[in-house]
Amino acid sequence: LSVMRQQGANVIExxxxxxxxxxxxLPRLKDFxxxxxxxxxxLTNRxxxxxxxxxxxxxxxxxxxADWSGTQSQWLMGENPLPVCSPALLDGEGLLDAKRIASLPLLQQTTRPYAWRQWFNGQGLNVPGDMTGPRYELFSMLAQAAMHEMGVALIPPFLIQRELEEGRLVVANRHVLSSDKAYYLMIPERKVESASLRAFRDWLAVQAQQYIASRQAETPSRLL
Structure with a gap:
C-alpha cells in the first residue's frame, strides 16, 4: 500500500x-x-x-x-476560544457572566487541561471546580457534547462556524481565552527544499492570511 500510494504523483503525507x-x-483543499x-x-490525524x-x-x-526540534515552522493562526453551549442551556438568559458559567457543567478538552482555569483567571476569578467535568480529546467531541446540553465548552469559533450559524450552538460569553500558542505547519529540516512542500506551505499561509482578514473585516456579531 505504501508503494502504491507513492506512485504516479508527488505525495505529501x-x-x-x-x-x-x-x-x-478540507473545505479549502480543493483549491490547492x-x-x-x-x-x-x-491527511492523517495526530x-x-x-x-x-x-x-x-x-x-x-x-x-x-514553534519549539519542535529539527523542524521549520510556518505560523498559521491563533485559536481564541469562546464559551459556547446549546441555546437550551441558556434558557433565555442571553449572555452569561463568568460566575454564572462557573455554576454550569464545564466540558474539558484533554489537550487543554488548564483552559477553563485560564479563562476564569483572565476575568479575575478563582473557581474551585474549574478543572472538573467530562474530558474529550477533540473539539468535535466537545461541540457534540455542548449541542446535547451537557455543559459549556471553550471552542474556537472558526471550528464551529456552521453550528453557530445554524443556532445549534450559541456564544455564552464574549470573553476570549487568549494564548501564546497557535496553529503551525511544521516541516522537517531535511524536507524544507521539497518543491511540493514549499508550494503547500505558501498556499496554506495565504489561505490563513485571507481567513484572518475576512474575520477581521466582519462585524463582531457575525464573527462570533
Whole structure:
C-alpha cells in the first residue's frame, strides 16, 4: 500500500489535528488541488507532537508553540476560544457572566487541561471546580457534547462556524481565552527544499492570511 500510494504523483503525507483538518483545511483543499494537480495530499490525524524520523509524515499541522526540534515552522493562526453551549442551556438568559458559567457543567478538552482555569483567571476569578467535568480529546467531541446540553465548552469559533450559524450552538460569553500558542505547519529540516512542500506551505499561509482578514473585516456579531 505504501508503494502504491507513492506512485504516479508527488505525495505529501500530512499529520493534522483532527477538527482543524475537517472543519478548516478540507473545505479549502480543493483549491490547492486545482492549483497543483501534480501533488497529492494525504491527511492523517495526530493530536500531539511526534518524531518525524519514526513516522512516514512529511509535515504536520499542530497546535502549540514553534519549539519542535529539527523542524521549520510556518505560523498559521491563533485559536481564541469562546464559551459556547446549546441555546437550551441558556434558557433565555442571553449572555452569561463568568460566575454564572462557573455554576454550569464545564466540558474539558484533554489537550487543554488548564483552559477553563485560564479563562476564569483572565476575568479575575478563582473557581474551585474549574478543572472538573467530562474530558474529550477533540473539539468535535466537545461541540457534540455542548449541542446535547451537557455543559459549556471553550471552542474556537472558526471550528464551529456552521453550528453557530445554524443556532445549534450559541456564544455564552464574549470573553476570549487568549494564548501564546497557535496553529503551525511544521516541516522537517531535511524536507524544507521539497518543491511540493514549499508550494503547500505558501498556499496554506495565504489561505490563513485571507481567513484572518475576512474575520477581521466582519462585524463582531457575525464573527462570533
Amino acid at each position: 500530512l499529520a493534522v489535528v483532527p477538527t482543524f483538518g475537517t472543519q478548516w483545511l 488541488q486545482q492549483r497543483h494537480p501534480e501533488v497529492t495530499v494525504n 493530536t500531539r507532537p511526534f518524531l518525524f524520523a519514526d513516522t512516514p509524515f512529511d509535515a504536520a499541522i499542530y497546535y502549540g508553540d
